[in-house]
Amino acid sequence: MLESKQTATLPSGFQTSGTTCGIKASGKPDLALFVSDTPAVSAGVFTTNRVVGAPVTICKERVPASSIRAVIINSGNANACTGNQGLDDARAMTARVAEALGCNAEDILVCSTGIIGVNLPMDVITAGIPKAVDALAPSDDAFKAAATAMMTTDTFAKQFTASVGMSSGAVKIAGVAKGAAMIAPNMATMLSVIMTDAALTAEQCDDLLKHCVERTFNSISVDGHMSTSDTVLLLANGAADAAPADDNDFQTLRDGLQQVCEELATSIIRDAEGADHFITIDVEGFETRDAAFKVAKEIAESALVKTAITGNDPNWGRITSAAGYAGIDFDTVHLSLTINNTVVFKDGAPANFDEAELSAQMKSERDVYLRLVLSGGPASGKESVCFWTSDLTQEYVRLNSDYTT
Structure with a gap:
């Protein structure tokens, strides 16, 4: 059974925050943090552009995995085409979050979006991460704040939650995305974090995400320009104590994940820069x-x-x-x-x-x-x-x- 939620509510065992650290000259929110209270199974799908942002390289080294605790995202700067300094900065971001959460740096994933070819202002990011950790909450407002802090040229925050009933119990799947241009299959200047309290193996997580991304995020295009930064991450922490027991459960869970992905992907097209149709x-x-x-x-x-x-x-x-x-x-x-x-x-x-x-x-x-x-x-x-x-x-x-x- 699949039930969509108009109010975007976090699954059990997740907290988020959206804060301002000072990357954007406008003073708008620019640092989003997504945290699982316990280690989560995680998988990712990434741009196939040969020119990639440093965070894509770091994330590809770390997923699939079974011990991910958080995703840190900055907007306003893509940290792409920034050489070894960009890689060092991306790793430093994960290390700072890990220090605050008391886990290993390798258990933190990182994404960046914005201008290409400019080094990150690490002084403001380093100072801002503890504030982002302090602002963490499991509330709907905190979830909306995280979705907002990811935005660049987006005109609205993109988030969606679905509830799925399996034979072992009900679970939630919730996701956020950002993107409005430089959108093309495989994928785009688009970031998405999807969280579920279902219990999954790393292999199941990877299979589910690839299937759903192919039919949603990889089936949208604004301008045909493939970005350096696009990333979709799925975290499953098992907090609902419910796992797919058979093929029917797995199909139900996949349908729920695909619904969330489709809602997020099509909201990107509805927010496409300058679009009338x-x-x-x-x-x-x-x-x-x-x-x-x-x-x-x-x-x-x-x-x-x-x-x-x-x-x-x-x-x-x-x-x-x-x-x-x-x-x-x-x-x-x-x-x-x-x-x-x-x-x-x-x-x-x-x-x-x-x-x-x-x-x-x-x-x-x-x-x-x-x-x-x-x-x-x-x-x-x-x-x-x-x-x-x-x-x-x-x-x-x-x-x-x-x-x-």
């Missing part, structure tokens, strides 16, 4: 999931598709042509497309529809739904993918052209 792309009827994914990704990252939707233009030719250069050997005669449930392209040929009416509908609604279906021929099958993206507006260009200057 939230776009859902369903690609169906392909032989493999990988083929459907490649088609969906090309559509999602096409500048021409995104700008057409910005202009409320149901220009289906841009969508079908993007599908055509995805490198999948399908036959167009079996391809059909709907926009907001209006058939615009059917079995390889234009369909009759009221273009002005569909354009007016797109203008009046933030959500746009694209459904591309392959119904036969080469590369066809039963696999499908859901992918989420945003349109591309002048405001996005303004925000990102002014980002460092």
Whole structure:
């Protein structure tokens, strides 16, 4: 049984805080801390960019693991492309948290987000960590504060909690995320920490996270630019004294985790910089999931598709042509497309529809739904993918052209 919670509540045995240490010139919160009262099993999924932030390197050395106590996150500075000094600084952050919690530095994970190529102001971070530890609490307010302290260009804090009923008892899964641009599969300038009081092995934790990330965080794109810093971490501390007893329990737990991941991932797209439209792309009827994914990704990252939707233009030719250069050997005669449930392209040929009416509908609604279906021929099958993206507006260009200057 799966029950979502509108109020983001922490699972048992976790505390969080969000404080200001002085990294951001604005004086906004910039240090988030997530702590398990007892050692937690943990796994992570990270950017596949070859240029990575120092915290990604440190975290990849430390997970999967069964003794993680905390995650420390700073915003305002990505600690990326900072050489050996960046690695030393990331390790120093974990050592400072470990000292305050009374554990080993290797049991602390670290993330950073913000400007690339600038060394961390370690004096303010070192002074700020004890304050973050002192502010720890298991409350909803403390959870919201942690989600807020992770933000950079985000306009709202992103958090979600689900309750899952297994045969051995109920557990909670709660997560936070940050991200609004430099978003692309595998993954983005996006950070997420997900916590559960379920009891899991390190192998289960790793398997669950990879499965769910592939279908959520790796299925979103704002601009196709893969970041140096993106990280999703899962911590399971077993405080609810409930573990999956069989395949049904494991599936229920996986569904709950996927729901949390999807809520967080789609909230990133809803907060995409400058976006006017939230776009859902369903690609169906392909032989493999990988083929459907490649088609969906090309559509999602096409500048021409995104700008057409910005202009409320149901220009289906841009969508079908993007599908055509995805490198999948399908036959167009079996391809059909709907926009907001209006058939615009059917079995390889234009369909009759009221273009002005569909354009007016797109203008009046933030959500746009694209459904591309392959119904036969080469590369066809039963696999499908859901992918989420945003349109591309002048405001996005303004925000990102002014980002460092």
